[in-house]
Amino acid sequence: MKAPAFDYVRPSDIGGVLAALQGGHAMAKVVAGGQSLLPMLNLRLARPTLLIDIARIDALRTIDDRGTSVRIGAAITHAELEDRDIAGCAMLRTVATGIAYRSVRNRGTIGGSLVHADPAADWPLALAALGATIIVEGKSGNRAVPADSFMRAAFQTRITDDEIVVAVDVPKLSPAARTGYYKFCRKTGEFPEASAAAVFDPVSRRARLYVGALSGPPQPLDNLATTIAENGITAITEAAVAAAVDPIAGHDPAERRMRRAAVMRALKDVFAS
Amino acid sequence: MTTVAFTLNGAPITADVQPRTHLGDFLRDNRRLSGTHLGCEHGVCGACTVLLNGAPARSCITLAVACDGADITTIEGFDHDGVMGELRDAFTREHGLQCGFCTPGMLIAARDIVLRLPAAGERRIREELSGNLCRCTGYVGIVDAVASVIDKRKPCEATADSVVPHVTAPALPRFTPVATQARPAASLPAEATRAPADEKTARQGWTRFDESFVIRKPRAAVWELFGDVPRVAACLAGAQVLSYDGKTVKGRMVTKLGPIAASFAGSAAIERNEADWSGTIIGAGSDSGSGSRTRGEIAYRLTSLDQDMATRVEVTVLYNLQGALAQFSRSGLAQEFARHLVGQFAASIGAQLGDDTLASRATGSSLNVGQLVWSVAKQWLRRLVGRTD
Ligand SMILES: Cc1cc2nc3c(=O)[nH]c(=O)nc-3n(C[C@H](O)[C@H](O)[C@H](O)COP(=O)(O)OP(=O)(O)OC[C@H]3O[C@@H](n4cnc5c(N)ncnc54)[C@H](O)[C@@H]3O)c2cc1C
Ligand code: FES
Ligand code: FES
Numbered sequence: 001m002k003a004p005a006f007d008y009v010r011p012s013d014i015g016g017v018l019a020a021l022q023g024g025h026a027m028a029k030v031v032a033g034g035q036s037l038l039p040m041l042n043l044r045l046a047r048p049t050l051l052i053d054i055a056r057i058d059a060l061r062t063i064d065d066r067g068t069s070v071r072i073g074a075a076i077t078h079a080e081l082e083d084r085d086i087a088g089c090a091m092l093r094t095v096a097t098g099i100a101y102r103s104v105r106n107r108g109t110i111g112g113s114l115v116h117a118d119p120a121a122d123w124p125l126a127l128a129a130l131g132a133t134i135i136v137e138g139k140s141g142n143r144a145v146p147a148d149s150f151m152r153a154a155f156q157t158r159i160t161d162d163e164i165v166v167a168v169d170v171p172k173l174s175p176a177a178r179t180g181y182y183k184f185c186r187k188t189g190e191f192p193e194a195s196a197a198a199v200f201d202p203v204s205r206r207a208r209l210y211v212g213a214l215s216g217p218p219q220p221l222d223n224l225a226t227t228i229a230e231n232g233i234t235a236i237t238e239a240a241v242a243a244a245v246d247p248i249a250g251h252d253p254a255e256r257r258m259r260r261a262a263v264m265r266a267l268k269d270v271f272a273s
Numbered sequence: 274m275t276t277v278a279f280t281l282n283g284a285p286i287t288a289d290v291q292p293r294t295h296l297g298d299f300l301r302d303n304r305r306l307s308g309t310h311l312g313c314e315h316g317v318c319g320a321c322t323v324l325l326n327g328a329p330a331r332s333c334i335t336l337a338v339a340c341d342g343a344d345i346t347t348i349e350g351f352d353h354d355g356v357m358g359e360l361r362d363a364f365t366r367e368h369g370l371q372c373g374f375c376t377p378g379m380l381i382a383a384r385d386i387v388l389r390l391p392a393a394g395e396r397r398i399r400e401e402l403s404g405n406l407c408r409c410t411g412y413v414g415i416v417d418a419v420a421s422v423i424d425k426r427k428p429c430e431a432t433a434d435s436v437v438p439h440v441t442a443p444a445l446p447r448f449t450p451v452a453t454q455a456r457p458a459a460s461l462p463a464e465a466t467r468a469p470a471d472e473k474t475a476r477q478g479w480t481r482f483d484e485s486f487v488i489r490k491p492r493a494a495v496w497e498l499f500g501d502v503p504r505v506a507a508c509l510a511g512a513q514v515l516s517y518d519g520k521t522v523k524g525r526m527v528t529k530l531g532p533i534a535a536s537f538a539g540s541a542a543i544e545r546n547e548a549d550w551s552g553t554i555i556g557a558g559s560d561s562g563s564g565s566r567t568r569g570e571i572a573y574r575l576t577s578l579d580q581d582m583a584t585r586v587e588v589t590v591l592y593n594l595q596g597a598l599a600q601f602s603r604s605g606l607a608q609e610f611a612r613h614l615v616g617q618f619a620a621s622i623g624a625q626l627g628d629d630t631l632a633s634r635a636t637g638s639s640l641n642v643g644q645l646v647w648s649v650a651k652q653w654l655r656r657l658v659g660r661t662d
Binding site (some may be wrong): 003004005006007008031034035038039040041042043044045046047051053055079081100101102103104106107146148149155170178187189190200202204205206207208220222225226229230231232233252270271 | 275291292293295298314315316319322326328329330331333334335336338339341361385389399400401403404405442443444445446447449450451453456533534535562563564643
């Protein structure tokens with residue numbers, strides 16, 4: 001199918017984007033990589049009347065080392081994160097490499113993925129586990145939203161219709177930190193059926209474990225993460241994982257098993273040496 | 274129309290395009306470059322892959338207007354490209370093509386693999402090619418073709434996939450984590466309770482879920498409201514009754530979940546059983562925009578609670594979705610979509626009867642005013658807020 005008709009603008013800066021969003025268009029929508037929006041337009045599931053292209057705005061295309069964190073512009077593509085080693089943020093590369101296919105990664109952006117808020121997407125899960133912060137800009141300035149509460153429900157986030165995501169702040173991990181990431185896909189590059197992310201940093205004393213690809217946002221398994229940090233690998237038992245995962249994993253036995261296995265395998269990364 | 278200028282296969286071009294035209298259509302229809310094939314048109318098959326500023330991109334999900342100032346190379350533009358020459362020979366030698374439909378996209382993806390991953394082994398080549406679907410060859414010949422080009426180019430005996438040195442990291446020491454900060458509760462819908470498989474659930478492609486909510490009003494009052502179809506419809510955000518004759522209702526339902534917006538028009542037959550306080554609504558509708566069709570059955574039953582101070586409403590929803598929207602039903606999304614509506618419905622029914630204890634239910638799943646501006650969302654709000662009955 002073909003996309004419905006719409007107008008298109010490409011402002012040169014963030015101010016221009018915010019002005020266009022407030023320009024009174026019936027259905028104005030930002031487009032970054034278009035790798036989620038364009039399929040929906042082609043299927044006519046989304047019907048905006050104006051697209052505001054942000055993919056080339058310089059201020060959204062920087063990666064800045066800020067000492068304890070790294071600030072990644074919203075329009076940085078998955079491929080750019082795949083091709084880069086960012087000190088203290090090695091997990092970004094692992095996650096980026098597993099998203100879709102290279103020709104999708106070349107255009108799809110980290111900001112677009114967060115705002116699209118597909119429950120099975122990789123960035124909402126990974127950035128929640130990393131304890132990242134999402135920087136949102138509107139007409140009254142910037143605000144910071146923790147990544148683990150940014151997504152409200154499937155396809156719903158905490159940004160308002162006249163705001164955009166400008167960047168993501170990812171805290172750097174210490175060299176002693178260990179991370180794990182696992183997603184179950186029927187076919188390489190597809191959205192996963194179950195996914196999990198783990199981040200353990202003994203220096204900053206952070207222990208975060210999340211399960212993703214649910215019907216809503218990724219969910220934390222805080223108690224299990226704490227027990228594992230305190231007791232090490234012996235705390236990872238089938239029973240402990242089941243007890244943590246099953247209450248949120250639904251009633252389908254196959255789904256539960258996949259979710260438990262995703263958590264197990266993410267944890268395996270953490271303890272592999 | 275918007276004017277774009279970019280470099281196409283080495284030559285500068287200028288053209289007028291509609292913003293909605295994707296690059297694939299532009300190349301084929303406007304430039305007559307039919308080597309770029311269109312299969313799925315939503316980013317899955319890879320047949321439409323071209324080079325955009327030197328990197329592979331799917332032309333079906335790239336807008337032509339967004340390519341202003343870019344450098345585009347289609348399969349027709351590789352005549353003097355050495356790697357592409359080697360790949361062409363290898364595809365011929367290894368029987369890497371049959372009908373050729375996938376081949377242009379396959380070659381462009383393959384060229385990227387050869388240049389970007391000079392040590393890729395078979396497994397990696399297969400992973401990298403997973404975004405390009407072939408209906409004919411079974412991939413063996415294609416993978417062999419790519420592998421043979423990579424092997425010929427390998428400097429010495431760099432073994433496959435061994436570029437990343439294996440580092441042994443120290444084991445994770447035990448530690449007491451700092452307390453995680455309380456997070457605002459996200460609205461994760463309770464998973465559908467699975468009813469025992471009966472004849473209906475067993476129907477291929479049908480989704481069933483059960484929901485219940487309590488209204489703090491006597492059962493007779495709730496029953497009466499449920500009998501008043503236009504009033505019940507007013508409780509379903511986006512529902513519009515066009516006609517109702519006591520048995521059959523014709524109407525329209527505008528629904529939205531994040532970026533997905535659909536407007537279903539259809540009709541439903543309504544039956545009520547006074548004897549056991551139950552009813553069924555059986556209907557069908559279609560969304561002309563996305564060409565999606567749905568059929569559904571809603572069964573409800575009212576039970577009296579707390580000496581008839583309250584009523585439990587049990588709803589069983591059984592539906593089947595076909596067409597474009599059905600593609601988004603993975604991971605329980607269609608269920609989320611339906612549940613979102615039931616949640617709003619419960620709150621509105623409660624509000625109609627003067628019970629606002631359910632209002633909190635609606636806020637988590639309420640219209641997504643946050644993310645996008647849609648005129649439908651505005652209409653919904655106006656109708657909800659401005660409703661006078
Ligand atoms: C075949 C295929 C397979 C895929 N597989 C995966 C997968 O395995 N894992 C995964 O995580 N993703 C997957 N994706 C999605 C892909 O990663 C997208 O790139 C990503 O979800 C959206 O990013 P985008 O920049 O393309 O966003 P767009 O499509 O441009 O926009 C998506 C939404 O975000 C809004 N938006 C974009 N940027 C901003 C911003 N800065 N501020 C405010 N709003 C914004 C848009 O208005 C729109 O609503 C897949 C996509 C395809 C086509
Ligand atoms: S036609 Fe573009 S990926 Fe299928
Ligand atoms: S050769 Fe026919 S689709 Fe691949």
